[in-house]
Amino acid sequence: MEYNLIPPCKELESHISHFWVCTWDTPLEKPNTTYYVVGSSLSEIVFAFNGNEKNSSFLFSAIQGHTHLANQYPVDEFHHLIGVAFYSYAIPNFFNIPASELNEKFMPLNTFLGKEGILLNEKIETASSTKERIDVLSEYFKSLLNQPKMEDPLITKAIKAIKNGNGNLKIEPLAYDFGLSQKQFNRRFKQYSGFNPKTYSRVIRFESVIKQHPTSSSLTEIAHENGYFDQAHFNNEFKLFTGFNPKDFWSLSDDDI
Structure with missing residues (x-):
């Protein structure tokens, strides 16, 4: 397994902790069928693929809320994940909802974002590299900063x-x-x-x-x-x-x- 952290751009660093990429070796390791969640002060959006190659199939996306409880969720078999981890206080800034609404949640991104989630999935799926996918996510979150938001x-x-x-x-x-x-x-x-x-x-x-x-x-x-x-x-x-x-x-x- 290879795991890498990528820092956000300066414009997002007060809201996003990091981007991350995790890849399992396709020939040597069995595909993952369970998504493990551990206690975390961060919330995450994750995109799953069956591999890390350019033509790898996009499988699912989900938003995982911050939690103090460990949990496990059955998912489609995956060998590659790309995620973005953001501070819980950024949830009201980004999505104009209390952070408490995402506590201990794990749900499809489409359920949470609706049409925006569908469009984001399409952009992530068609991007040809990890860098392009992180650029897509960065531009999405930067666009959210320009919308009305809750602040304290x-x-x-x-x-x-x-x-x-x-x-x-x-x-x-x-x-x-x-x-x-x-x-x-x-x-x-x-x-x-x-x-x-x-x-x-x-x-x-x-x-x-x-x-x-x-x-x-x-x-x-x-x-x-x-x-x-x-x-x-x-x-x-x-x-x-x-x-x-x-x-x-x-x-x-x-x-x-």
């Missing part, structure tokens, strides 16, 4: 503060710092992040561990650094977010499953 700069700032603090900020003082009651803060926070503040913090903390793991040999040390009280606490959170214990989760990539 104060809450967006709070979301970024929790993210920058790797999920370890105290929530109650944060609400006070922004001049809001806890109830107001929680309501507005969920509208723009899709989570309540404490759940969002837990997801961000989990993501921090995932990012740090390849650079350190001690998973226990990383867990403590990110605010987990003990190994049992960490293991329970990890199982909730991935569906696996840490050892089994990382063995998936080692075995190219």
Whole structure:
């Protein structure tokens, strides 16, 4: 399996985390029939193909909402995926709906976007390379920035503060710092992040561990650094977010499953 991340253009970097491409070797690896979802603060749009060649067949597209729960979805057999991952607070900016409406969702792109989804699928299908497909997606999202949108700069700032603090900020003082009651803060926070503040913090903390793991040999040390009280606490959170214990989760990539 080959997995690559591609940064967005400067115009989109405050809304989109990254584009990504994942390819499985067609002759050597069985096609995937399950789409795995792990806990994530990001939402994604993904396009699936039966291979990475120019004439590979387009199979399906879907939008996956941010979630704190692991899940699995049966899909058509695929060997190649192209996706775009965007921050949950960008959902109101892009689609003019509360982020909470996409929480834990996995649905066909046509269902979510209607005619726009059909047109986007056609453009992605007929594009002849990964670069062209990412260009198509970039132009689509740039066009959304010019449309009327929901915005809450104060809450967006709070979301970024929790993210920058790797999920370890105290929530109650944060609400006070922004001049809001806890109830107001929680309501507005969920509208723009899709989570309540404490759940969002837990997801961000989990993501921090995932990012740090390849650079350190001690998973226990990383867990403590990110605010987990003990190994049992960490293991329970990890199982909730991935569906696996840490050892089994990382063995998936080692075995190219």
